[in-house]
Amino acid sequence: MEIRETGFLKVLADYSFPEKQIVINPNDGFDLGLLMTESTVLLYVGGSIDEAINGDASPIHARLYQKNECRLGSVELSLKSVEKMGDPKRVRLHLIPQEPYSKLLISPE
DSSP states (O other), X not given: OOOEEOOOEEEEEETTSOTTEEEEOHHHHHHTTOOSSEEEEEEEESOOHHHHHHTXXXXXXXXXXXXXXXXXXXXXXXXXHHHHTTOOSEEEXXXXXXXXXXXXEXXXX
């Protein structure tokens, strides 16, 4: 099983973001092997890669957007998602490609 991941990304928590929305720069999306400007993913926040692979945790369906307006090396998340992880300054995104929706794990540093 191939797992793609970004480097550590600076967290930008946004009050106005719904929990089901993640925004990254397209260059960071390239690290994940993403070519589309937006993708539906099964989102796991703060757990382990094993939990995401085995389906031990309960994911939510979310939209991952790639926007040039997002600074390179940053990820924009909802405040609720950031608080679930203990308010980290940096996180790493892990993408597990599968059909119909890839799994996206956001793990704190």
